[in-house]
Amino acid sequence: MSDAARHESLIDALGAELTPVRRLLPPWRRALGWLLVVAALAVVLFARYGATTMLHRWHAAPDLGVAACGALITAITGALASFMLAVPGRSVQWAWLPVPSAVLWIGASGLGCLRAHIPGMAVLDLHEANHCLIFIISFAIPLSGLMIWLIRRACPLRPVLTAVMIGLASASASASLLEICHNFDAAASDLVMHALAVVIVIGANMVMGGRLLSRA
Amino acid sequence: MAAAQAGDQRAYTRVLNDSVALIRAVARRQGVAVDTLDDVVQETLLTVHRVRHTFDPSRSYDAWLSAIAARRAIDTLRGHGRRERREVHDEFAFDTHADRDDASASAERAQEAQRLRKAIQTLPPGQREAVEQLGLKEHTLAEAAEKTGRNTGALKVNLHRALKTLRDRLHGES
Numbered sequence: 233m234s235d236a237a238r239h240e241s242l243i244d245a246l247g248a249e250l251t252p253v254r255r256l257l258p259p260w261r262r263a264l265g266w267l268l269v270v271a272a273l274a275v276v277l278f279a280r281y282g283a284t285t286m287l288h289r290w291h292a293a294p295d296l297g298v299a300a301c302g303a304l305i306t307a308i309t310g311a312l313a314s315f316m317l318a319v320p321g322r323s324v325q326w327a328w329l330p331v332p333s334a335v336l337w338i339g340a341s342g343l344g345c346l347r348a349h350i351p352g353m354a355v356l357d358l359h360e361a362n363h364c365l366i367f368i369i370s371f372a373i374p375l376s377g378l379m380i381w382l383i384r385r386a387c388p389l390r391p392v393l394t395a396v397m398i399g400l401a402s403a404s405a406s407a408s409l410l411e412i413c414h415n416f417d418a419a420a421s422d423l424v425m426h427a428l429a430v431v432i433v434i435g436a437n438m439v440m441g442g443r444l445l446s447r448a
Numbered sequence: 449m450a451a452a453q454a455g456d457q458r459a460y461t462r463v464l465n466d467s468v469a470l471i472r473a474v475a476r477r478q479g480v481a482v483d484t485l486d487d488v489v490q491e492t493l494l495t496v497h498r499v500r501h502t503f504d505p506s507r508s509y510d511a512w513l514s515a516i517a518a519r520r521a522i523d524t525l526r527g528h529g530r531r532e533r534r535e536v537h538d539e540f541a542f543d544t545h546a547d548r549d550d551a552s553a554s555a556e557r558a559q560e561a562q563r564l565r566k567a568i569q570t571l572p573p574g575q576r577e578a579v580e581q582l583g584l585k586e587h588t589l590a591e592a593a594e595k596t597g598r599n600t601g602a603l604k605v606n607l608h609r610a611l612k613t614l615r616d617r618l619h620g621e622s
Contacts, residue, residue: 238486
């Protein structure tokens, strides 16, 4: 069979099995759907812990507030970038979108180590810091899973880059949620645990998510 | 393409036929060799069919198609790169030691046939059925459709997919 005839026969075959499809929603609406799930979790945590401790920490150490805002913006921009990258023909430059806020988040968290201790607030020991690690990872797993499931319905042509964005979005969303129930001053051990959690989440997404998405 | 998303077959076959030239151009730009351009076209058409719901009519069709074609071109280049690293090219040996009909050659052929049969057995049921009916029993499309109760379009698509799977598997093993 000549190549032209091969194409024609495939096109005829694909035409014959054509069924109407439901168009994918725009990436920003899909990202919004995922962020609503994060918001629902935040509402549950606020109902359980209230906002007083969080506001007290932010008041005493504004850099923690800046870091939390950075994490929240990274969750939003990371989610948007992930859903954008999952649609063929969208620019790969979207991957840069969460970078400035991620720099703000990581930079402000790091600066937190240098300032004076918040009076009247316990400093986290290594045992408590493990809780942060477990908290971030255990929230990031279902959030990543949900986003991977949503993105598999699209067509991520750069599966590994998309998976890294998914990891960044879910790790920053989990770190934002942790801020609500985090009743310790940020010490170096705490920040190391946060960083470790973020690296684990992004790395796991890169390996597992990349594979799952490349089969999508 | 927007009409095709709604199920318009004529618009769909027209847009796919019109897409072939652009897919070839994109593949050529990516550095795909002329003799494998058509593999990229086939792969891209199958992907377009699978992900046609991701096209947004308010955006450029060409940009959407080019992104898919470029990715399939890269996949093809990588696949060939892997295969070439494994295969040994020695034209002199090939010319002077042509296959002789000895015991080892026939044993090798029997092994190859065995591998092919095994690979066919592991195909998903729809694809296996298409290979068996159209390839092995050499039934016509109409006969195969009657025997399997599937329409001819589905049989053709299954055959295309089966051949691709078999090609990948056998090349992957060799």
